[in-house]
Amino acid sequence: MSAINKIKSTLENGSSPEEHSKEGRIRSYLRSDFIRSMPFWLPPTLLMGLFVYGGIFWNFVISLTDFSGVVRPEYALSNFDFEMYTRMLGDPSFHAAARNTILLLVVFTLLCLLVGLLLAILVDNLLKWQSILRTVFLLPFALSFVVTGVFWQWMYNPEIGTINTMFNLLGLDALALNWLGNPSLRLGAVMFALIWQYGGYAMIIYLASLRTIPQEHYEAAKVDGAGFFVTYWKVIIPQLSSASVSIAVVIMVFSLKAFAWLYTVFGSNPGPAADILGVMMYRVAFSANQWAYGAAIGSVLFVGTVMIVTPYLYYQYKRGEL
Amino acid sequence: MANLTFDEVTKKFRDGNSEIVAVEELSMEINDGEFLVIVGPSGCGKTTSLRMVAGLETITEGDLRIEGRSIKGRSPQERNAAMVFQSYALYPHMSVRENMSFGLKQSTDLSSDEIRKRVDEIGDVLDIPELLDRKPDDLSGGQQQRVALGRAIVRDPDVFLMDEPLSNLDAKLRADMRTELQRLQEELGVTTIYVTHDQTEAMTMSDRIAIMNNGKLQQIGTPMECYYEPNNIFVGGFIGEPSMNFINCSRDAQTLSTDDFDYEISESTAMELESATNIVLGIRPEDVVVVPEPTEPNDIAVEVDVVEPFGKENNLYLIPRDRESNEAVIGTVNGRTRVESGDTVGMRFPEEHIHLFDGNSGVALRHPVAEQEELTPFVG
Amino acid sequence: MANLTFDEVTKKFRDGNSEIVAVEELSMEINDGEFLVIVGPSGCGKTTSLRMVAGLETITEGDLRIEGRSIKGRSPQERNAAMVFQSYALYPHMSVRENMSFGLKQSTDLSSDEIRKRVDEIGDVLDIPELLDRKPDDLSGGQQQRVALGRAIVRDPDVFLMDEPLSNLDAKLRADMRTELQRLQEELGVTTIYVTHDQTEAMTMSDRIAIMNNGKLQQIGTPMECYYEPNNIFVGGFIGEPSMNFINCSRDAQTLSTDDFDYEISESTAMELESATNIVLGIRPEDVVVVPEPTEPNDIAVEVDVVEPFGKENNLYLIPRDRESNEAVIGTVNGRTRVESGDTVGMRFPEEHIHLFDGNSGVALRHPVAEQEELTPFVG
Amino acid sequence: MKLTTTVKNAVGWNDTDLNERFEQVQRKHVIATILTVALAVFWVSPLWGGITTAFKTQSAFISTLPLTPPTVDQVTLNAWAVAWETLSPTLWNSLIFTIPAMVFSAVLGSFAAYGLSMVNWRGQVALMTAFILAIFLPKQGILLPLSRFWNTVDLEGILTSLGYFSLPFADPSHTNLIILIITHSAYGISIATLLFRGYYLTLNHDIVEAARIDGAGIYAIYRHIILPLSYPMFMVVFIFQFTQIYNEFLYALILIGGSDPSAGAPVTLALAELNSGFSQNWNNQMAGAFITAIPTLIVYIAFGEQFAKGVEY
Amino acid sequence: GGDSNTSSGDDGSDGNDGSSGDGGSSDGDDGSSDGDDGTTTLELQHWWTDGGGAIGMEELQEGFTEKYPNIEINDNPVAGGGGTNLQAVIRQKVLEGDPPSTWQDWPGANLQDYVDAGALKDISYIFEGEIEENYGDGALLSARAGDEENPYVAMPLNIHRVNNVFWDIASVEEAGVDMTSIGDPREYVEVLEQLDGELDIAPLGLSMAVPWTILQLWNANLVGLHGVEAYEGFQNGDDVTSEVEEALEVTQTQMGFATEDASSVGSDAARLKLPQGDAVSLMEGDWAAGNLFAAENYEYGDDWGHAPYPGTDGVYTINTDGFPYPKPNPTPDATDKWMEWVGSAEAQRRFCQPKGAIPCRTDVDMSEFSELLQNQADDYQSGTGILTLAHGDGVTPQQGTSLKNAMARFRDQGNVQATAQSLMDAMTL
Numbered sequence A: 001m002s003a004i005n006k007i008k009s010t011l012e013n014g015s016s017p018e019e020h021s022k023e024g025r026i027r028s029y030l031r032s033d034f035i036r037s038m039p040f041w042l043p044p045t046l047l048m049g050l051f052v053y054g055g056i057f058w059n060f061v062i063s064l065t066d067f068s069g070v071v072r073p074e075y076a077l078s079n080f081d082f083e084m085y086t087r088m089l090g091d092p093s094f095h096a097a098a099r100n101t102i103l104l105l106v107v108f109t110l111l112c113l114l115v116g117l118l119l120a121i122l123v124d125n126l127l128k129w130q131s132i133l134r135t136v137f138l139l140p141f142a143l144s145f146v147v148t149g150v151f152w153q154w155m156y157n158p159e160i161g162t163i164n165t166m167f168n169l170l171g172l173d174a175l176a177l178n179w180l181g182n183p184s185l186r187l188g189a190v191m192f193a194l195i196w197q198y199g200g201y202a203m204i205i206y207l208a209s210l211r212t213i214p215q216e217h218y219e220a221a222k223v224d225g226a227g228f229f230v231t232y233w234k235v236i237i238p239q240l241s242s243a244s245v246s247i248a249v250v251i252m253v254f255s256l257k258a259f260a261w262l263y264t265v266f267g268s269n270p271g272p273a274a275d276i277l278g279v280m281m282y283r284v285a286f287s288a289n290q291w292a293y294g295a296a297i298g299s300v301l302f303v304g305t306v307m308i309v310t311p312y313l314y315y316q317y318k319r320g321e322l
Numbered sequence B, C: 001m002a003n004l005t006f007d008e009v010t011k012k013f014r015d016g017n018s019e020i021v022a023v024e025e026l027s028m029e030i031n032d033g034e035f036l037v038i039v040g041p042s043g044c045g046k047t048t049s050l051r052m053v054a055g056l057e058t059i060t061e062g063d064l065r066i067e068g069r070s071i072k073g074r075s076p077q078e079r080n081a082a083m084v085f086q087s088y089a090l091y092p093h094m095s096v097r098e099n100m101s102f103g104l105k106q107s108t109d110l111s112s113d114e115i116r117k118r119v120d121e122i123g124d125v126l127d128i129p130e131l132l133d134r135k136p137d138d139l140s141g142g143q144q145q146r147v148a149l150g151r152a153i154v155r156d157p158d159v160f161l162m163d164e165p166l167s168n169l170d171a172k173l174r175a176d177m178r179t180e181l182q183r184l185q186e187e188l189g190v191t192t193i194y195v196t197h198d199q200t201e202a203m204t205m206s207d208r209i210a211i212m213n214n215g216k217l218q219q220i221g222t223p224m225e226c227y228y229e230p231n232n233i234f235v236g237g238f239i240g241e242p243s244m245n246f247i248n249c250s251r252d253a254q255t256l257s258t259d260d261f262d263y264e265i266s267e268s269t270a271m272e273l274e275s276a277t278n279i280v281l282g283i284r285p286e287d288v289v290v291v292p293e294p295t296e297p298n299d300i301a302v303e304v305d306v307v308e309p310f311g312k313e314n315n316l317y318l319i320p321r322d323r324e325s326n327e328a329v330i331g332t333v334n335g336r337t338r339v340e341s342g343d344t345v346g347m348r349f350p351e352e353h354i355h356l357f358d359g360n361s362g363v364a365l366r367h368p369v370a371e372q373e374e375l376t377p378f379v380g
Numbered sequence D: 001m002k003l004t005t006t007v008k009n010a011v012g013w014n015d016t017d018l019n020e021r022f023e024q025v026q027r028k029h030v031i032a033t034i035l036t037v038a039l040a041v042f043w044v045s046p047l048w049g050g051i052t053t054a055f056k057t058q059s060a061f062i063s064t065l066p067l068t069p070p071t072v073d074q075v076t077l078n079a080w081a082v083a084w085e086t087l088s089p090t091l092w093n094s095l096i097f098t099i100p101a102m103v104f105s106a107v108l109g110s111f112a113a114y115g116l117s118m119v120n121w122r123g124q125v126a127l128m129t130a131f132i133l134a135i136f137l138p139k140q141g142i143l144l145p146l147s148r149f150w151n152t153v154d155l156e157g158i159l160t161s162l163g164y165f166s167l168p169f170a171d172p173s174h175t176n177l178i179i180l181i182i183t184h185s186a187y188g189i190s191i192a193t194l195l196f197r198g199y200y201l202t203l204n205h206d207i208v209e210a211a212r213i214d215g216a217g218i219y220a221i222y223r224h225i226i227l228p229l230s231y232p233m234f235m236v237v238f239i240f241q242f243t244q245i246y247n248e249f250l251y252a253l254i255l256i257g258g259s260d261p262s263a264g265a266p267v268t269l270a271l272a273e274l275n276s277g278f279s280q281n282w283n284n285q286m287a288g289a290f291i292t293a294i295p296t297l298i299v300y301i302a303f304g305e306q307f308a309k310g311v312e313y
Numbered sequence E: 001g002g003d004s005n006t007s008s009g010d011d012g013s014d015g016n017d018g019s020s021g022d023g024g025s026s027d028g029d030d031g032s033s034d035g036d037d038g039t040t041t042l043e044l045q046h047w048w049t050d051g052g053g054a055i056g057m058e059e060l061q062e063g064f065t066e067k068y069p070n071i072e073i074n075d076n077p078v079a080g081g082g083g084t085n086l087q088a089v090i091r092q093k094v095l096e097g098d099p100p101s102t103w104q105d106w107p108g109a110n111l112q113d114y115v116d117a118g119a120l121k122d123i124s125y126i127f128e129g130e131i132e133e134n135y136g137d138g139a140l141l142s143a144r145a146g147d148e149e150n151p152y153v154a155m156p157l158n159i160h161r162v163n164n165v166f167w168d169i170a171s172v173e174e175a176g177v178d179m180t181s182i183g184d185p186r187e188y189v190e191v192l193e194q195l196d197g198e199l200d201i202a203p204l205g206l207s208m209a210v211p212w213t214i215l216q217l218w219n220a221n222l223v224g225l226h227g228v229e230a231y232e233g234f235q236n237g238d239d240v241t242s243e244v245e246e247a248l249e250v251t252q253t254q255m256g257f258a259t260e261d262a263s264s265v266g267s268d269a270a271r272l273k274l275p276q277g278d279a280v281s282l283m284e285g286d287w288a289a290g291n292l293f294a295a296e297n298y299e300y301g302d303d304w305g306h307a308p309y310p311g312t313d314g315v316y317t318i319n320t321d322g323f324p325y326p327k328p329n330p331t332p333d334a335t336d337k338w339m340e341w342v343g344s345a346e347a348q349r350r351f352c353q354p355k356g357a358i359p360c361r362t363d364v365d366m367s368e369f370s371e372l373l374q375n376q377a378d379d380y381q382s383g384t385g386i387l388t389l390a391h392g393d394g395v396t397p398q399q400g401t402s403l404k405n406a407m408a409r410f411r412d413q414g415n416v417q418a419t420a421q422s423l424m425d426a427m428t429l
């Protein structure tokens, strides 16, 4: 049983009803931790509920109307339909954006974990400069997309950009590609830049998690005859799975923020190769004044993300940590 | 299976600017198939010695040889030593079978089938065939311990290295595992170095005990040698539970005097002491004879301060009468003995059972008369 | 300071759909100022019993009374019990002084000055005045243990509750703290319930021992009662180290027979057994008499399988000759005894020292003849 | 040769006992050091490009590569001056709402995590799920409802009727800033709750029980035990939230609707002023980017260690 | 479509009348606040925070406050995203019924949604007379939200010409090409080929990171190849498939001549390719001249040249900036005055000269303007004005978004037929 359940049951049992009379029950109910802990969880719940779920619900209602232009919609049941959702089905822009969004949520998250892990392993094996290099990798995390978007526009410049300059210097001219221009590379380039920005976060959590693995496991593997790579691959990395899950959740949140990066670099029109639902929603609503359609995209995005996160929640629930 | 030689092995750690000498000029020979226990207080360098054999620490000076061939500089993989860690260090994400197979996969060319067969065999030996598909987290402490052993055994190593493998178990289980480990080692006949700070483990399990203190070897010998003929005060105090009683005396010819009493020794004993005047008298609690009242010349009148009952025996904390001293002499009496805190009794140190040490160097000057008794019933 | 009554206390946990009965109809009375040790194997309900007293668990059935007044339904704050946790549970962010003051601040109206004075006092009692301004993380295990004690003592509670407070310490320190705890409790005279699974602690520290198994109380009594007059096989086996030997016998009149040997009992003993035919003979290792060879009628010829040397004594694992059986009888002999694995010797169970239990219910039918001996020297 | 020396210094070799060291400092450390340093150089290169640009004259910018540092006659502080002039009035606004919002979201998140970890009731799992899902809210999707909401709630009127504006420090811009504080707090709660909850799961529950026995109630336990022990996680959440809120653009854009500093506009809106469409002045923009990033960079460099420690739980 | 637009426009103007009554009453409020401290605050939002626009804006405000000292201007810019940020803000505010006094926007069809919502006031009373007479037709059309049927709802301030070609004289001379005599976009393509063959640098500077520049190029090609009729046909939703496709094909070919980094540079970086010597020619709006003028040692006429985009001589593709008049209006009097000021020759002179655009009015003294702008002004007065598709003047927000979206697809996927179809579909939205 997890520690938390123990805490729960202690606190719960500590003053749950023991008296059997009605009066006593009410009294002890009022004294129960459920009631007494209310001041702790109720205000944040209300605030979060109002803004987040109120907003989501409102957004959903808008998606049922025909709201466009700059005339406020009439919220009447008779106006409600799912037209915007059917429209989505036939919209090639939506298909492209949905595909890219899923790719970003899944592939970017995985890559980010991978890079974070590699960085963590490297930093963990340093004898010196650990803390300074750790800070270096974490620095981009502090910056806003408005800034990093511009940086990467330069980095990717096929002529004067750092990336291609580097490849040319290394004699790998074949790899000096048109990163943002070539539609088939664009999304990958976006992910790479995002990894640069968020890899440090993954690294820092992985580092923390690596520290919890007893030194004996490395030594046992060594004595067992495993080399450096086998030790990590077979012994260490599998033990990081729960850290990976929790990093993945946060990284997925970040991947939704790719909106700001794309918006900085491509405006509201990254093209089908890199369009994502967040950008499309903004474009549709705030450039084309098609609020209802934008709202519908927003609802789909939220539900879709939730579906991707559900396995995580279930995993947490199974482990009794929800 | 091999013999192992420590040749003046020294290990220094750099700690900032200072140097820590963890092991100092350790020399000993461990015979093929022997079960050697290294014992000593915390920080005395036991683990470090073991890890040098495993190849997890480098050797600063001296040499280590297996079957006469130096293993200095070889990587752990090349040493064919198997290690059991105090924390077990089982890989939590692998099943028991995978844990046990891992070393074989990494360091041998055996086919999966052979590995499977071997693991099954060892599983049988250790009586854990039904656990093979579980994860370590689903096992009890004792079962984990067994798996950790299995992981070492399965590799059929030249040397077993065990670092306090039983210290995470509770008393009962520890006693069981002790016997089992011993039986297994005998069966397999693999040269074994076993590290512990628990002298009971050292006594009961080992062929020979190596006692270390402050990085230095104090004594190496069979349990009985170490118990009955400790080289010095340290060994005398460390081996045996409860500890040997030590009494500081000044000697004048055949008289050992303390503030509380005088103790006359025989001439032959006195001769063994040569010219030493600063003497520590050592006597084990079970050798202290408690009598209803002092009758013989050397008997001392004492008060029973505390009675610690263990069932079969009681430990009496005896304080010389009319003394404020808190330094009690512990004497063991039969568990059925009617004696209570506050009683006044006599305490006797039979001369044939006393140890005498040089008070300055701590070196043993005289051991009890070596007497191996014929079978006599135990009168606890 | 108060007496404490368990009145048919039952605790059930819901675990999914099934129910776990952690404690079943536990009734006992703990006297004012008494030191009661609850002992039993893992999972027997010791901790649960303690936590019910603390108010950390509710009581499913039955009642708990302090000084005759039910404390059921009262919150922990209202019970005036202090608890020492196995993990110490010191507040890591508070200094030792703050740790000790916290309870007083929360549950009394004492002024800061009074609290300070009281903490200083207790600091002196525990000999930790110089630690008061340190943080727990800067203390050694033993010091932390002392602070945890201090935190409990300072509140001057009606009851002390301690859940395996020494199990995180190493053997030597544990032995020291044992004595100290006992001394303190005697000094303060606070009713104390102490939970452990270590029978040595139970024996040496307690006024009385309560032995639990499977949620049920097996026996409550002084250490000597529990050791010499165990109520049943469980208690007999649990108390004492090494454990009592048990031998299943079938009885025909005055003869107890096993596959290996017959054992004749006296008429008077036979009468105590009444009609029971399925008998378990129990004898403690130190009561087993090992003789060079069988001479008397009840003597059994055995082979020494293993010799476990402890220094002052050896445990011999004795196997009836010509038998494949692995079930050895353990006999303790003097440490100086010359005996080796493989020797053939005789084993004798003196009738005055045997326990006889009903083979079906496990209940004790006959205890050894109660004999408290006068002081005799210990011949280990 | 030079490389070896560098590496030797890096891994702490000195020339004596080199052989011994070579065994101890294994190859993997050397390789790790080389790789990590190379990656680190790559990692900072975009930032480096930004810095060099910010110090270059416009013509130097046109004629040189971003990563080459400016020569003496190409250096100018002009861009910094321009950027500072544009941004400085709004930097303060940013801090005024970022810090309270960071504190509120962290405190409320810690409240929620405590309240939801320490009690057991039927709806608890559902509520926790709701908190976690809330993290995934696409924020572009609720801009419209959000601005509707704040237009319906007449905060200015409320503040006026509360007499807020007669306070000495009050400023009309505070209406907007308070709107931002509340909004960011509300949206930050969910991630803060998640982070705190993960941390509270690792706390030794014996401590809580000890406090109960010591006579502490739910509030006292939070106040005296949980809160002080949450320090490392507060550092993490603070840093996390500071970055997220400070760098946020969309909410401020829609809720404040202009980069007028006296209306409470944050620095992110003002930064956009340096990038106004048809002709972009990179030098100013880069200088602006760095000025904007100063607070977050300070936070990371000063508290990065705490962040790293805090996430170890 | 047009009909219902018109009728809703009528409705709008009905409401307009009603709310000008409202305006009157709030006017009264204003008056009372006038009485209090004698000043009114005009809230002005725009995105000119940098470069020539910022200087022009300063001039504009300065002139206004000189003229109306008791009207204070609350200068509240929303920069970034080439105006999209401001537009997002304004739409929110209009939806909330809480617009600023006025704001910078592209007049023309871009305002159609506001007109439909009745959110803009009929300001014919300001236009009638002097302003109407002196404004060019294109500017007046954009003031009517791009639709002759609408009343005047916005005051255009300046005009940019979108159909231009710029070139680097040294390079062109090296290649032996005459940029001024190119007849149409196809010939331009041949010129590009020739440049490509002769020179090491890219023939064309073009930004493809954002789709509006491609849309702008295509727009120019359509007019250059098929004249104003094709443009009008396209705008009216006629079937001009073959014309659209041909223009797309040409555009696609041209994109092939762009600099290698076209897809990752913004429009400003693309313009700088000329002074940097990385590209020979450039199809851009005349705002690009601002960048070229700004480059050191790079002089108009000596180092770089300008001409109308091939085939569009005599056509003036208009991109205006202006100020819509929202209702309800927080400061009707002050906004009236602002509108009058913006419509004045003085204001347009002060603004347009630093901005690098020509005035909407034809009676502004151009003597201090650059030679290039003087030429442009002449062309504006003599040529046919059409509203640009790449910005807001000629298309509604919906149409504009769809056109750009189609172009972004075109850039990535290069499918001429599909793009033509989406482009034409967009215009029927």
Ligand SMILES: Nc1ncnc2c1ncn2[C@@H]1O[C@H](COP(=O)(O)OP(=O)(O)OP(=O)(O)O)[C@@H](O)[C@H]1O
Pocket (backbone or CB within 6 Å): B013, B014, B015, B020, B021, B022, B040, B041, B042, B043, B044, B045, B046, B047, B048, B049, B197
């Ligand atoms: N990596 C290291 N760096 C510096 N000093 C070390 C290192 N490892 C051990 N030491 C020091 O060497 C000495 C011996 O340590 P070692 O671990 O061998 O003791 P031990 O006998 O195993 O003790 P324990 O019973 O506590 O495990 C100690 O003083 C310890 O502090």
Ligand SMILES: Nc1ncnc2c1ncn2[C@@H]1O[C@H](COP(=O)(O)OP(=O)(O)OP(=O)(O)O)[C@@H](O)[C@H]1O
Pocket (backbone or CB within 6 Å): A009, C013, C014, C015, C020, C021, C022, C040, C041, C042, C043, C044, C045, C046, C047, C048, C049, C197
């Ligand atoms: N909160 C709980 N929920 C369900 N079952 C529980 C809970 N707490 C204890 N139990 C069960 O009740 C029984 C008694 O547990 P308890 O902790 O009292 O044992 P214990 O004697 O203290 O054991 P140990 O020596 O291992 O500490 C066990 O079977 C345990 O699994």
Ligand SMILES: [Mg+2]
Pocket (backbone or CB within 6 Å): B046, B047, B048
């Ligand atoms: Mg050790």
Ligand SMILES: [Mg+2]
Pocket (backbone or CB within 6 Å): C046, C047, C048, C163
């Ligand atoms: Mg327990």
